[in-house]
Amino acid sequence: MDLWSKMTNFARGLQFELDQKDETDRRIAFIDLEPAPEYSQYRFNYSELQRIFDITFIKEVLDNYRALLVEKATLERELGVSMDRKK
Numbered sequence: 001m002d003l004w005s006k007m008t009n010f011a012r013g014l015q016f017e018l019d020q021k022d023e024t025d026r027r028i029a030f031i032d033l034e035p036a037p038e039y040s041q042y043r044f045n046y047s048e049l050q051r052i053f054d055i056t057f058i059k060e061v062l063d064n065y066r067a068l069l070v071e072k073a074t075l076e077r078e079l080g081v082s083m084d085r086k087k
Contacts, residue, residue, distance in 0.1 A: 030059070
């Protein structure tokens with residue numbers, strides 16, 4: 001059951017981060033790799049998740065996604081336009 005709850009919470013955290021691009025205090029954090037706020041509900045132990053599923057690939061994709069968001073924000077500031085779609 002603990003395995004399922006960790007995977008579910010990780011999936012929720014991943015979905016939240018992808019939906020809410022600018023809220024850095026609620027980002028997924030791997031406590032054995034980086035500092036993480038104690039109050040964060042999306043704190044995970046990287047080495048533990050690595051045993052559960054291919055977390056290396058997922059973390060690489062997440063890091064690349066974050067880098068793209070930074071590049072996008074920089075370009076938007078430089079160009080003075082927003083590429084976000086209105087819902």
